[in-house]
Amino acid sequence: MPRAEVPIKEVKVRAYRIPTDAPEADGTFAWERTTLVVAEVTAGGVTGLGYTYSSIAVVPLIASTLAPIVMHEDAFAIPRIWNAMVAQVRNIGSRGVAASAIAAIDVALWDLKARLLGISLTQLFGMARDSVPVYGSGGFTTYSDERLREQFGSWVHENGCRFVKMKIGSNPGEDRRRMEAAREAIGAAALMIDANGAFDRKDGLLFAELGAELGVIWFEEPVSSDDLEGLRLLRDRAPPPVEIAAGEYGYDSFYFKRMMDAGAVDVVQADATRCCGYTGFLKAAALADAQPMALSAHTAPALHLPVCCAAPRLRHVEWFHDHVRIEQMLFDGAPVLRNGTIRPDLSQPGHGLTFRHADAEQFAA
Ligand SMILES: [Mg+2]
Known part of the structure; x- marks a missing residue:
């Protein structure tokens, strides 16, 4: 049965810094913790989950710049929301932190869509x-x-x-x-x-x-x-x-x-x-x-x-x-x-x- 639009009601984001189990390094970088940023998008009483491994800077970027344009959109209109997010970060640079922020939301949107349909995302x-x-x-x-x-x-x-x-x-x-x-x-x-x-x-x-x-x-x-x-x-x-x-x-x-x-x-x-x-x-x-x-x-x-x-x-x-x-x-x-x-x-x-x-x-x- 065709369904009406399902407006997005909430966008949440939080960061976590998780210590590694030992000091780690590669050819050009060393680290002792990993930053995980988790985004949740809710529509129709269902919540989709996305995340990225990035910087805590993703949190204010989503809260101030992406969440306002995602809110009230139709949860099924992923390409429209995605295009709007990419357009929204034009002047601050769409790569790096901004792309990781968009990633966390996009993953949450796909998860949300599958959950609204009651099927696996695969x-x-x-x-x-x-x-x-x-x-x-x-x-x-x-x-x-x-x-x-x-x-x-x-x-x-x-x-x-x-x-x-x-x-x-x-x-x-x-x-x-x-x-x-x-x-x-x-x-x-x-x-x-x-x-x-x-x-x-x-x-x-x-x-x-x-x-x-x-x-x-x-x-x-x-x-x-x-x-x-x-x-x-x-x-x-x-x-x-x-x-x-x-x-x-x-x-x-x-x-x-x-x-x-x-x-x-x-x-x-x-x-x-x-x-x-x-x-x-x-x-x-x-x-x-x-x-x-x-x-x-x-x-x-x-x-x-x-x-x-x-x-x-x-x-x-x-x-x-x-x-x-x-x-x-x-x-x-x-x-x-x-x-x-x-x-x-x-x-x-x-x-x-x-x-x-x-x-x-x-x-x-
Ligand atoms: Mg590599």
């Missing part, structure tokens, strides 16, 4: 697959070799992961030893490396060659992801089986299109918590499909699961240590890793996640 998007392969992602440069082996060994031997990814680049003199330790711990599973833009082109090439020697299949951001020419050079020069990947700082379709047009990567990454939500992720997925090019989802596996089931050329989603820990701690319904894949629960409405407000209160920012 079914609402439409399923190209009913489960999604993950790659275990951690191996921080702050880890001892023992911790690195333990983390990777457990993903591969206990959880059936076929791929694992480690960070390199903060102390390149140690990386060969660390990569060899990882290689040894994972047996026949595939090794991936991520330099987070730490290298210049020549050192990137050296590590691509070392990677090929150790059977590395994926080299992420060997140079800055803004250096499209450098990525392209490394893509051309990296010996097989090394593929070049980037895209985690993509906040809009133009970014992904530029990266693809430059021939900069073999696999493009997209992050729905940054690229303006599920709506932006689906746009990136359509571009990758047309290229054609494989797509990999960056972090936040619980949030990405429904849209990863829909994306045509999806290869995998990143089972990122910090986010997995937070999603399992604070969200009921977070997916469980079995045989290296995660699977949506189609009996649950929306994305199937419920935020545990009381448990999160201790982390409120």
